[in-house]
Amino acid sequence: MTTTELPFPGLAGVPTTDAPQNRKEYTSDQEVRWCPGCGDYAVLAAVQGFLPELGLRRENIVFVSGIGCSSRFPYYLDTYGMHSIHGRAPAIATGLATAREDLSVWVVTGDGDALSIGGNHLIHALRRNVNLKILLFNNRIYGLTKGQYSPTSEIGKVTKSTPMGSLDQPFNPVSLALGAEATFVARTVDSDRKHLTEVLSAAAAHRGTALVEIYQNCPIFNDGAFDAIKGTPRAGNADGGAADALIPLRHGEPIRFGVPGEDGQGTKGVVRDTETGGVRIVEVTADNQAELLVHDAHADDPTTAFAISRLTDAGYLHRAPVGIFRQVQRPTYDDLARDQVATASQGTDDRNAALANLLGGGDTWTVV
């Protein structure tokens, strides 16, 4: 298969192979050292299962991470990888992706790494639209430093550093990414392998920066943070469990969720709120069915995607839209940067001759 035949425009330029690949080839010889029950295991398994399906040459895949539990990820994949420093993975990956068109570059980061210490690099990578796939493992806590609140923790979070409760409003990573001019923004959950794989495939297919927020449980320092949306009984969901909590987004389909009604579809839906300009949740009836918002991930204007992202609870998570919020095409920074170099290089076949011309340019004089 040639690169032009690839079903993944995001990976154009990355060499492919016809040889079948398997999970084992993508597994390094390093012992995985996350805590028992950590959500990271599920994501690692999904990625190791999904990468062979891309048909890329394994040596052309690079994982770059920052600091935090999830940032150990590259050590466990037998690809090229760099476990860098706190918050800086998007910056390092930007240089790598810009210098090398033939690489599939992935960033693995967490809520503290991406949104606190590395917030600046994240928003600028998104706005530039560098050809990177960013997996943001959001466990809403600092795990590696043993349990301080994070920039996605709910207000009032009692932790080691906030014995009387945290004071700051959390980020909604999807809203943040949409505000930062991102071209691909999605959310998924560690425990749903099928959805995770679907979203990661779409991210891989996207040319530009793809941000995938992955809700990921930390069984040691923030256990149960996602129980409500996972429908775990102990989370005390009123009725519908996960069905009532997760709002699945599918491009071109009306946004419906909740316990299925007689038609087999969710009994709840999302409509535009003409008063606020946002969106709101309604019980679906025969009267309002036509008003249900049809999800358009390809809309140029991110306003509606942003409005949908606001349906996410900022406090303890009882409700969250999942799926692809936004997926639009825009030229990538790295493609444009390489184009400029290619344009400027036309006619410069001999770098040595060009260098001699450069050094000898300007006003010169000769002493004999």
Next chain:
Amino acid sequence: MAKQVKQLDRVIIRFAGDSGDGMQLTGDRFTQETASFGNDLSTLPNFPAEIRAPQGTLPGVSSFQVHFADHDILTPGDRPDVLVAMNPAALKANIGDLPKGATVIVDTHDFNKRNLAKAGYAEDPLETDQLDEYQLHAVDLTGMTVEAVKEFGLSRKNAARAKNMFALGLVSWMYGRPTETTISFLEKRFAKVADIRDANIAAFKAGWNFGETTEAFVVQYEIKPAPMSSGTYRNITGNLALAYGLVAGAVQADLPLFLGSYPITPASDILHELSKHKRFGVITFQAEDEIAGIGAALGASFGGALGVTTTSGPGIALKSETIGLAVMTELPLVVVDVQRGGPSTGLPTKTEQADLLQAMFGRNGESPLPIVAPQSPGDCFDAAVEAIRIAVTYRTPVMLLSDGMLANGSEPWRIPELSELPTIDPAFATEPNHQTGEGKDEFWPYVRDEATLARPWAVPGTAGLEHRIGGLEKGDGHGNISYDPANHDLMVRTRQAKVDRIADALPPLQVDDPSGRARVLVLGWGSTYGPIGAAVRRVRNAGMEVAQAHLRHLNPFPKDLGEVLKRYDAVMVPEMNLGQLSLLLRAKFLVDVVGYNQVNGMPIKAADLAEAVTGLVESTVGTDPGAASGTADRTHQEVSS
């Protein structure tokens, strides 16, 4: 009337005006004329950090000093022979630097009550006796400029703006400078605005003709071209030479160059320059901050490009953690620090050498880093190539320590032949380099070259060499995470040994000791090369013996440095800091060097330094050789100018 022509061997001219008066351009043009005439020269631009400080005030004064001669010179000069002052503030701010008898050309146009007051003059100095000791030429340059450009129909304000070209024309006449380069420069620069172009050329010619015809100027001076070794020359600033050196080094290594940078004075010109050279495969990335600049550069290096980041001291502070990552991952990276006055924001447009210890030690852990420093504007080219050679050969970040004086100063530069440049071999890894117990081939990223201790540079895309690196301690050889105490001790020592090994391939330190009998050595680094050389000449001309040496490599030092230091009874180390190289020398060699330290944002003056060197030579020679250094130290440690 017939003009008199006087021969001079050297002249120092300072152009001074308001920061909006175009003094940097004027100085630069005069420099180009002088360079093309064949004089040796050295320049010192000096300007405020504010783009337009309040007009007519002392803080708003911008100046450009050029020293040119019929012989080899080393510095922009201590005291100007000629001052061109475009307003009262420029006169007030600069007159104190002039020796008695110096020529002062003043534009009288702004010598009114308001501007005199702004400059802090209670009365007009042109009408009192306070300038009697100088050769004063009080001329209405602005008025004559406006008159000369009348035909082009410019507004009065735009017409007056050409006054810098009038002044340039006048001074060009005084010193017999060729005018073609300036006229063709103005034609190009203002090609799209015909009236401005014609007005500037007319003002420039009018200034020249004014000198030629007026009786006020009776003497024209001639400074013959300086003998220089054969070759083709151009005038070059340090930042331009440094940018060219980076391109040249990348071409020599056959690597694409990736610059990640955030704008900062006085380093931004390197970013500007490199962004023009994409045809060499140069990618310039203007990052969101200093950290992203170096991060992207390191990412590009991981991908097999030559990563470079450029900044000044405050930027280095921000980049420190990433430099540590580069030390740990052992990837090639060039970090350029164009030093300026510090600490903190300090003096952005002034020069200093106070980042040496930051470069040496400004990271957590044992984090050794090679340091290279240029000694003159043109030498920034060779220093950049050398930094790349070390970075690529030894797989290490390298700090290149330039400074504000080198960055903006200029000198004639002999354009090198490409054959004079070193070849640099990236020697990428292509094969597995280790066999497991079962005989399976593997790639180990931390196996080392026996001679250099460098690790292999295996770039993504190379099949079979997939590996992971990062900031956690690496196991010797295999490179996997290791918390083993003995391994950490070994790796810390190995990283240090690798940097120390660089000295194996360095040439011995060149010591200039003509008679071989000097008992005092003056040792410097960086931009103090010029002032030290000029001071040493003065001391020798006075009949004394003194040796001089200059360090290109600050880490590691040349292998014979300790032995050289011990050959002399006393060693003086002039620096634009409080004694940072002195500290390193004392610590490493237990030699009690004598510091000569000045931290005023300006280059050291040759005359002041000569006096201090003379004092040290006299006291050393006047004592028993065995006891020399101790007494000299007490006498001269606190010398400053």
